[in-house]
Amino acid sequence: MQSKYKTPLTGLFLLGTGLVTITAWREDDPITQGLLIAAIIGLTTLAWRHLSRRAWTWTVPLCALLLLALLWHAPMTYAIGVWLWPIMLLAPQPRPMRYALLVTATLGWWHIQAPLGVAQTALSGALLTALMALGFAKAIEHNRLRLELERRHRLTPENSLWSLHRLRQDLNVEWSRRQRENVYAELLVVRPRQRGHNARRRLKERLAALIYVFEGCYHVDTQTFAVLLISKDEHHAALRRDAISTELQEHCRIRIAPVAPHLDPVKLGHELSVQDSGLHVRQETTDHA
Template structure:
């Protein structure tokens, strides 16, 4: 999985860039050296913590940190780091929230204002026009990536190596599993679990480990998980459910329902997330 998505190659590029920036500090002025060391450190930490996951948010603050570091490098020594201004168009190729894109646009303009005194008027205007053109093209590419990633996430596992799927997949699987359980006389039930927001992803991995490889786990929202569990009978399902919930965080709310009792007509993810109070099982030790 890592090779397929070129994570190792990306990590190697980040480490190489960190080394280059670190070597660059030997001939830099103190202020510029500080900015270079901060940038090198950020690249190195990013490379070490890098992993492939579909659950990365496009609005994380690290994107603004990247712009701050780039702007600080140019501001520390415009005459020395002026060529770094060409990195700004690449920044707009990243899917990002509107406020991050606005910040990057103002930072890129400020970078140009710092470099413009070093150029003649025609050169400065030509540089500005080139930056705007490349920025617009990069933003258009980012919009395409957002659309592509949105469609890909609907049919890919959320965490590589784990049988965790998005909520839309559950609605598609319910009908198929109902037909299969009826045809093969298998007891199937839908188990819904609500945990605290910060426990969602760790709970999802535990849930995937505790279920069989042919059973799917789904993320319904930021606090809710669901699992389609297959057993020989209801007694076995109850025993499995007890063991499964014991392996999850202590504070949780669960709800289970036989798959054959679920009315699929008009069913939505929002309806599944609303646990029926009269049937909810609380675990709060």
């Protein structure tokens, strides 16, 4: 991950974690302390993993449940937490989660109403509704950004790792160029045998070193990478295929297919994930007659 794009926000996350830690430390009640510690774990995970969507998908419901439990257990001490519901709507999450948050917000507000009295309960409820609407408005404003992010081609600023969206486009382009320029193009999908961030990073670096500047390296899913290999003819393609597979086979499983009009990289990635052998080369099925 790129430290350059991470530092200030990680700092803010850690600051938030620190503040929650102090709250937990000053707290006497063990249950409340337990809830706050769970929140600290969630926030710390996000501090290091906030770029991944998966981290957000499980942290938002976790935080919602923790806040609900906190409001249920100690309604008056942490009443201020009730205003965090509209903020949770802003975090990246699927749409059903936003509706679930509306329900949890109502429950949370219900927990604090007993000590408040009728007037303040009604006012705080109406105000919470208004703030939830504002939260939804802000979430909608961010939707456009989310869509653009999903559609973007280049995944990281400093090296050329491209998105699946771009791979689909490039496959079409390469198919037409293959016919026009009489070159040979094939798609190589590769998956490291080891899991984990470091194995993927090493593989990415090795792939970048093995391909030419005009061939792209793509991200198919979290575990699978793809490379478009372009060679003069089938003979050259076989030479390169051999060179690359001997280089990578020790740590990865590889599947190669010639570029064809309906070649689906995701399907190829699935086939790779269930493949037994280290290397599988799909033969060309189309006849050129």
